[in-house]
Amino acid sequence: MRVNLSALDWFVIAAYLGGILVLGLRVSRGVTNSKKFFVGNRAFGKTIMIAQALGTGTHSDQAVGVAGAAYTGGLSGIWYQWMWLFTTPFYWILAPVFRRLRLTTTADFFQLRYGRPYAVMYAAFCLYLLALWQGIAIKGTSETVSAITGLPECSISITVAIIFTIYGVAGGLVAAAVTDCVQGILLVVLSFLVLPFGLPKVGGLAGLHHALKPDYFTIFGAAGGELSSFNVTMLVISGLAGIVAQPHMMAVASTGKTEWNCRIGWTYGNFVKRFCTVGWTLTGILAAVLLPGLAFGEREKAFGMVVRLVLPAGLIGLMTASIMATAMATCSAFMIDAAALFTENIYRPLIASNKEDGHYLKVARTASVMVTAAGFVCGTTMPSVVAATVHFISILPFLGVSFWIGIIWPRANRYGAWISTLGSAIIFFGAKHIGASNAWASLASLLVGIAGMIAGSYFGEPEEPVRMNRIFGYLQRPAVDNDILSEAVLE
Template sequence: MPTVLYGIIAYILLQLLIGVYFSRRIVSENDYLLAGRSLGPGMASLSVFATWFGAETCIGAAGSVYESGLSGATIDPFGYTVCLVLMGMVFAVHLWRRNLTTLADLFEQRYSARIQSLAVWLIAPTSVMWAAAQIRAFGQVLSAVSGFEVEWAIAVAALVVVIYTMYGGLMADVVTDAVQGVALIIGLLLLLFFVLEAGGGFDASIARIQPERLSLFGGEDSAWIAKIEQWAIPICGSVLSQELVARVLASRSPEVARRACIHGGLLYLAVGLIPVFIGLLGFQLVPGLSEPEQILPHLAQKHLNTFLYIVFAGALISAILSTVDSALLAASALVSHNLIVPAVKTISDQGKVRVARILVMVCGIIAFVLALHAERVYKLVEEASAFGSAGIFIVVVFGLFTRFGGSMSAAVTLLAGMSTWIIGHHVIDISAPYLVSLAVALVSYVLMGLFEARRSEAGLDDQTLPEKSINYDFR
């Protein structure tokens, strides 16, 4: 299908050109990482939507729904919709007013530089894993339209997205998000129309879906603890991700930040239901597909003509590119701004930008290796949302809204949350490792906070900075 492949190449080159164009306007770290803190409500909302609407929604969610029915859509789009709206309603204004550059800055402001470094080592890997999921999905799309082996397609995908991300910074990311968001919506609507037509119309298509596949919570036999776990991972695990926090911090006012997350989340839900619906219909139209994550490309190849297929393929690539550049940029921002730049101390603005760009390349290489060895896109996304995020969530909530707890509380909580999840998920395989890690993190913070408060009352605590003072005020 060379014509389709040429169309996709042209689309990718357009994104690269946009990145190169905006790279000329980057003169400082603030420009590169936060687009000069200049985003208005429209661009910020579209960027939140497009950044979150990635491979896990188009490729992963459709494939999961194809396999498991509507219960496969718990994480995406429903869980992530709650995540985005929660950020807007609870966290956005408070984070914006802190004048941060990255989320890790909060850990230094509220706790200490050592806690900031520890937080970076927990947050940055999640962004790399998320980027790996997008790169793997990009490889799936290229493999489907070109006939290349998936491994070669993933390699090409990794090279393209690393180059694209290194140049543009956040402003290029936001501008391409707007273009990609429109292309995405058009492409998915086109595919939905033709899939419904192939199924005999809306009513006939709905009638063919088996009733048991329409249960969002997996049926009566599904344990309630597993249901809560499924919802907790995307909500608590991603609401404080660096990718989302960057959009908040790049907004030009706290109100813009709040509205962008809420409006972006609602748009995400509306558009996210399209691949979910197509996944339900695809099970009837193409039963027994060996690679469920290729259900969308497979249906598009079958039901769209060449021009419309190029539009659709561009839409898939839009979803992937708009997420992977954000993920690589997030990981780079955390490591460069919070680890390397403080260590170097004397470095120019242009030097900071160069360091950030080099780290984009390094993170891209790591993401490529992960993408090659991952079994499924959805598994990578789940791993990214859960790794270390339980402790991050608890520490940020206490640190942002209370003055209870200090550096010791934060350190113990971060380590306890991460280790509990790793052991529970990878070693002893408990049924709800993320919920257990959240509970352990919460208990750890409260107990250590009480211990620190006792030390402070006894005059044993030598931390005297007002921001790090410890008391029982939970307001």
């Protein structure tokens, strides 16, 4: 395979990768305890919180997936990320909830709310999910960078993983959040860099309209298609139901010094992402004119191919560095979230409960590496970025329902939580097995999950009033410090 990089491109890539590694290691020096490793001592300001929300929630596979969907379906491809558009305002409401819980992981909440078995189940599920997400990010990055540069996908994946693993293991969430400040800027560059060079080649936006069929510029796909109005509606609903169960949300939403910082960071960081999605969509439509004839299975290569076609030397290196930046920002954060779940919710309570803090810090760093290795395995087994995205959006409501109802309804109990989670999973996969579409399976699963939660909570015994008073008492008390609930409270 021929390598399509100039000396200037190599210099830009090397300078970026070296610089981000040095920065990550530099800020890692003060990370000497598990509390700072997992949640940064809850001391982040607004800028760090915005960068963390943007960097953790945005990765190159999303640009690749949206551009690929836009290549074949036009503007409707934007919904593979704009499905979160209607969820974003809820972040303003939810951020204080996560901050006031004063917990390290979302599994801690489930332990307090529904008992340890449910929390362990959630932690195990999320370790799989975080490995899957790392795999998606690494796969999307390696495919795109390979299409741009001609380098082998394996060498790209290994390079990206080594860099974010080194500074992530050393500095935990602090290193991930600080490097996100730099990588967030490059993320915006990635989103729009192609357009000033590519649009003149096709006669601007008017040229796109002239070259493509009118249905490329409709916001929804055809009825029965992958992005019909009904399918998009179900993606939006599933996203809202499952967003609270995403394992990295506790770190993204609750690590600010104040509730205001958390609100600003989570909400504004994601609004920047919604803006970037427009650039990804237009890049995919541009590729449909410049690179016609790609097979459906090759559409996710369109982003990288159009970058190589229209950008000059130097900027190809900058785009390549930008794409790698998004993967490293995301994967380093996911790695820390996975380490926190394993250490705090599986290893500490089930394997070694009375060790020094330094012991748990070592376990967390080891778990970080293991989850990254699992991410490689997941990346080799998924059929496509879009398929993996739809898969995790569809399964998150299995647990999201019990979180939403758990913070709203004190009567909700562990019986309802288990019935809801198991029932919705059985219905979803059963419906898919008999040939139902993903949208109809998601609707049936969500309705069964809500009904199961209500029925189980009514007929089962209520949870202990002391624990419920503690949870809802904390939710009513504004958080103004960096405290985390003690282990005694979690028992």
